[in-house]
Amino acid sequence: MMAHSKALLVLENFIGGKFVPCSSYIDSYNPSTGDVYCRVPDSGKEEVEAAVKAAKVAFPIWSSKSPLERSQILNKLADLIERDLEAFAQAESKDQGKTITFARTVDIPRAVYNFRFFASSILHHTTECTEMATMSCMHYTSRTPVGVAGLISPWNLPLYLLTWKIAPAIACGNTVVAKPSEMTSVTAWMMCKLLEKAGVPHGVVNVVFGTGARAGEALVCHPDVPLISFTGSTLTAQRITEKSAPHCKRLSLELGGKNPAIVFDDADLLQCIPTTLRSSFANQGEICLCTSRIFIQRGIYSEFLKRFVAEAKKWKVGNPSDPTVDVGALISKEHLEKVRSYVKKAQAEGARVLCGEGVDSLALPTGNQKGYFMLPTVIAEVKDESCCMQEEIFGPVTCVVAFDTEEEVIERANSVKYGLAATVWSSNVGRVHRVAQRLQAGLVWTNCWLVRDLNLPFGGMKASGIGREGAKDSYEFFTEVKTITIKH
Ligand code: NAD
Secondary structure: OOOOOOOOEEOOEEEOOEEEOOOOEEEEEEOOOOEEEEEEEOOOHHHHHHHHHHHHHHHHHHHOOOHHHHHHHHHHHHHHHHHOHHHHHHHHHHHHOOOHHHHHHHHHHHHHHHHHHHHHHOOOOOOOEEEEHHHOEEEEEEEEEOOEEEEEOOOOOHHHHHHHHHHHHHHOOOEEEEEOOOOOOHHHHHHHHHHHHHOOOOOOEEEOOOOHHHHHHHHHHOOOOOEEEEEOOHHHHHHHHHHHHHHOOEEEEEOOOOEEEEEOOOOOHHHHHHHHHHHHHHHHHOOOOOEEEEEEEHHHHHHHHHHHHHHHOOOOEOOOOOOOOOEOOOOOHHHHHHHHHHHHHHHHOOOEEEEOOOOOOOOOOHHHOOOOOOOOEEEEOOOOOOHHHHOOOOOOEEEEEEEOOHHHHHHHHOOOOEEOEEEEEOOOHHHHHHHHHHOOOOEEEEOOOOOOOOOOOEOOEEOOEEOOEOHHHHHHHOEEEEEEEEEO
């Protein structure tokens, strides 16, 4: 461990409504400077045990509150986070490396909206009823919360994705033990400070900080946690599935992607190019929904490439707290090295790097020289079987390839193990419907990207996940359904 010159921010677990220190801590880095600035509890079985116990104690009271009472509390929490939006955005940017602009306009507003959305949607669910007149029977369904929900979230959209789980879980009457990523724990800790004021009873939301191997696995293996909602990598999901199998836990798994954008020669490039730049490089390319394979119909290939690369070069990389910066720092040194290694592999295979890594020079402000920065990188002439076209890179790197026919591009777009999202660009209505129907992806955007209606299902096919989240889907996941028959 390195010597710490400045006073560090020290986080504590939040268990049963109280902040509790931990016996050991791990270092957390500011990705834009490379400095350790925060210490995060290195929780294990003992801390998870205490948190599950607190959640179990709180469950009978919380689950017996009416949806309206719970809804009012969720709305209050949303108001409090919104009141502190700027402080949350600053903290998220510092902790994760993302630009302050992205944190201000996407992460924190969405965290607020997650609570408001589920505060509202919980009031509008109905159950089913059927009659069997000949048997003098009627049947109806009833839904009840499951119990203590285990929630595990990643580092790319820290508070956004954590609240996307906490909000529906508690709206449905469950109590929770949440474990954010050990690399981005600060905003979850800040949220805990607001829970009491919002009226969330002690023990309803417990947050245990620490690594996946210790805290995460203790939660997954805990016999009193019947349900795990996980967002993260496919590899970790396999481990969670294995570890939870002896308990037959209910799992929701939101995993990685290798998302294609398909650009037909009748696409409106004035819309397509800026949106595809965003879909490739927003949040440093660290969004599961980011585009990393761009298929361009041959007739417009050269034109697209010329314009796309010229625009990519304009993206400003630098200090995330500078509001004019478009690309902040990647999450860690190791991750930066991993992303860079993909570019090297592509070059070794004969692909052409058109801009970015290894081609253009990156000038960083003095204070950011040790940060984990990388230029938006565009690679052309990559073979479909190359690891750059098959594996999730999760950084500001996108591959551009040409195609000839609709049939061909559908097959090539589907030829990866993932199936999270896809984007189709064409002005032919028939074609966008046809292609969207045949793409193996849980979400298909046509002539746009990242436009979401939270009412509708979100999730991936194939190695991109199991289950869906959304108004109805999250309600179904976080509740048990029972069919009751009455003979009259
Ligand atoms: P990760 O799988 O390494 O970690 C995710 C979380 O799981 C972290 O909190 C981590 O501590 C925990 N974890 C790790 N090992 C564990 C274990 N054995 N048991 C229990 N918990 C464990 O993922 P990451 O690197 O934090 O996030 C990036 C990945 O997340 C990418 O693959 C990205 O595509 C994916 N992601 C998916 C979505 C989606 O909605 N589909 C959204 C965002 C990110």
